[in-house]
Amino acid sequence: MSVRAIIPFKPKNPKTRLSGVMSLAEREALAEAMLSDVMDAVVEGGCTPVILSTAPYTLTGVETIVHPGGLNEALNELLPKAEGPTLIIMSDLPLATQANIEELIGTTARMAMVPGRGGGTNAIFLKDPARFHTDFYGASFLKHLEIAAEANLPCEIIDSFRLHDDVDEVWDLVEVLTLGSGSTRRYLERLGFVLSTEGGRVGVKRNPHEQALLGGD
Numbered sequence: 001m002s003v004r005a006i007i008p009f010k011p012k013n014p015k016t017r018l019s020g021v022m023s024l025a026e027r028e029a030l031a032e033a034m035l036s037d038v039m040d041a042v043v044e045g046g047c048t049p050v051i052l053s054t055a056p057y058t059l060t061g062v063e064t065i066v067h068p069g070g071l072n073e074a075l076n077e078l079l080p081k082a083e084g085p086t087l088i089i090m091s092d093l094p095l096a097t098q099a100n101i102e103e104l105i106g107t108t109a110r111m112a113m114v115p116g117r118g119g120g121t122n123a124i125f126l127k128d129p130a131r132f133h134t135d136f137y138g139a140s141f142l143k144h145l146e147i148a149a150e151a152n153l154p155c156e157i158i159d160s161f162r163l164h165d166d167v168d169e170v171w172d173l174v175e176v177l178t179l180g181s182g183s184t185r186r187y188l189e190r191l192g193f194v195l196s197t198e199g200g201r202v203g204v205k206r207n208p209h210e211q212a213l214l215g216g217d
Contacts, residue, residue, distance in 0.1 A: 003105050003125075005047035005087040006078065008071055009035055011057045015092070017168055021206060022191070030187060034167060037094040037182040045101025047087055052078070075134045082129035089123040090116075094176055094184035095162040104163075109156040111148060114163040115141045122163050128153065173204045 013024060014031040022030065039049045039062070051057060051064040052074055058064065067074035075088065087105060089096070104112050104125045111132065116122040119139035126132050131151045135143040148155040165175050167184075176185050177195050192207040 003047040003085045003087050004082065005042040005049050005089055005101075006052050006075070007035065007038055007042070007049055007089055007091050008052045008054075008074070009057065009091045010054045012055045015168065018170065021170055026191060030167075030184070031091070033183040033187040034094045035091045037180075037184050038089060038091050038096050040182060041096040041098055041101050042087070042089065044098035045105065047101060047105065051091075071136050072134050075136075079126070079129040079132060079134070082126075085125070085127045086129040087123065087125045088134070089163075090166055092166045092168070093122060093163055094167060094182060095165050095179055097162060100160055100163050103160070104158055107156045107158075110153040112156040112158050113141065113144060113148075114158045114160055116164060116166055120166075122166055123158075126153075171203065174202055177204060 009031070011028060011031065013027070015022075015027045018027055018030070035051070042049045049062055051059060051062055053064055053066050054068055056066055065074075065078070067077070079086065085105065087101070089101075104114070104123060107125060110127050112123075112125045113121060114123040119141050121136065121140045121144050124132075124134070124144065131153060133147060134140075135147065145155065162179070165172065167173065167176065173188060173193060174195065176188060177193065193204050194207060196203050196205040198205070
């Protein structure tokens with residue numbers, strides 16, 4: 001049985017922290033490009049993608065579940081009804097690869113998780129989804145470890161840079177332009193984003209605008 005990969009997705013007004021460098025339409029197109037990269041990795045990794053959208057959204061050949069409520073409410077309605085192993089993976093991980101997905105779903109533990117930056121959770125694989133519930137937002141990774149322990153679900157922690165690198169801020173674009181090879185990188189390049197080393201730090205800037213948008217050291 002193929003693993004169902006639930007991909008939470010916000011098609012309307014996503015990535016508001018990028019609003020200083022992208023228009024609303026550009027941010028929505030960026031979100032779709034990242035979703036495309038995640039779905040490519042999921043399919044190549046042997047999973048069947050299911051989009052969990054906060055608003056009506058159609059993608060040919062892909063099941064979409066619309067739930068206008070919160071992420072936890074939506075997932076915690078779905079998990080008790082899930083038939084077979086289930087992967088939850090965020091839609092803003094454009095560096096995800098087939099190998100990353102195969103590592104996640106190949107765990108010998110009852111579940112596996114990938115931490116995100118700032119204490120978040122970027123992916124959860126569950127062999128027994130009905131025994132787990134999610135508690136995203138805030139320090140969700142620690143909360144999910146507690147939930148796993150309470151449910152007696154041994155959990156493998158996957159330390160993956162590519163799945164750790166979600167895109168929320170301008171400096172996150174540095175990694176996409178450096179390591180990306182899919183739809184997200186191509187879209188950023190079409191918008192005119194390039195790497196910049198102005199000021200001695202690696203960042204990005206958008207041409208023809210010459211204002212450097214600094215990233216990490």
